[in-house]
Amino acid sequence: MALAIFDLDNTLLAGDSDYLWGQFLAAEGLVDAEEYANENVRFYRDYHAGTLDIDAFLRFSLRPLRDHPRATLEALRARFVAELIEPIMLPAARTLIEGHRAAGDTLLIITATNAFVTAPIANRFGIEHLIATLPAEENGRFTGETAGVPSFRDGKVTRLQDWLAVHRQDLAGSSFYSDSHNDLPLLERVEHPIAVDPDPRLRETAAARHWPIISLRN
Incomplete structure (x- = not known):
């Protein structure tokens, strides 16, 4: 079976889930709206310019996970996915995914956005395998740090190589769909x-x- 790999944000989605999650948290009052909005925009521009400091961005984006109880975050995430993500899940992306599924390919999403945000989105697409940046946890709460290598730029290659070794697969016949030069x-x-x-x-x-x-x- 060949591996069909998909980027998530602005590829399968008509938008960026990480950016939208930040806007959602600000609208819900979990972060300082003005400060968070300004930083969110700055990091988003850096990403598109190819100058993103991934460590600084992750310290920023994972801080709200650290600062709030898991139950609160999970309830908010359910609303976030229903209200902001489902409307931007592209129908043509579903068709593309189902074509690879029908061909017997192994389906995998790989994204720099953290796994807390993206796991339910992968589930909505019916994709079992997800490589995402992992938020570190301790005693049932997020620490605000990252566990392991962030799946960004060369980190996506590193994380995929680890995944291939665990699942005893290779890149023969593999495809990767992405919108970004990153x-x-x-x-x-x-x-x-x-x-x-x-x-x-x-x-x-x-x-x-x-x-x-x-x-x-289109």
């Missing part, structure tokens, strides 16, 4: 890299390397 390290590793509604830098690279460029939005 995913070039992994796009260059798979047999079939596909640019999905790509940012300008990825579009330019994909065109130069004759990679397929597709849209799940």
Whole structure:
């Protein structure tokens, strides 16, 4: 079975779940709305510019998980997914996923967004395997730190290699769908890299390397 790998934000979703989660927390009063909104925008711009300090971003984005009880967070997450995520789950993304499922491929989402936010989203797509940045936990609460390597840029390659070893799979026949130039390290590793509604830098690279460029939005 070949491996079909999907980025999540702005690929299968018509938006960024991490950014939207921050907006949701601000709207619910769990974080200082003005401060959080400003930092959220700054990090989002850095991500698109390719200058994101992933460690600084994770300290920022995981802080609300540290500061609130797990039960409160889980209740908010359920509303977040229903209200903000389900409306941006692209129908064409579902069709793409189901095509790979019908072909017998192993389906995997790999995302830099943390696993607390993304696990229920992967479930909504019916995808069992998820590689996401892992928030560290202690005594049933999040610590605000990261467990292991964040699945960002080269970290996606590292985390995928670990996953392949555990599941005794390889990249023969593999595909990876992504919108972002930040995913070039992994796009260059798979047999079939596909640019999905790509940012300008990825579009330019994909065109130069004759990679397929597709849209799940149009």
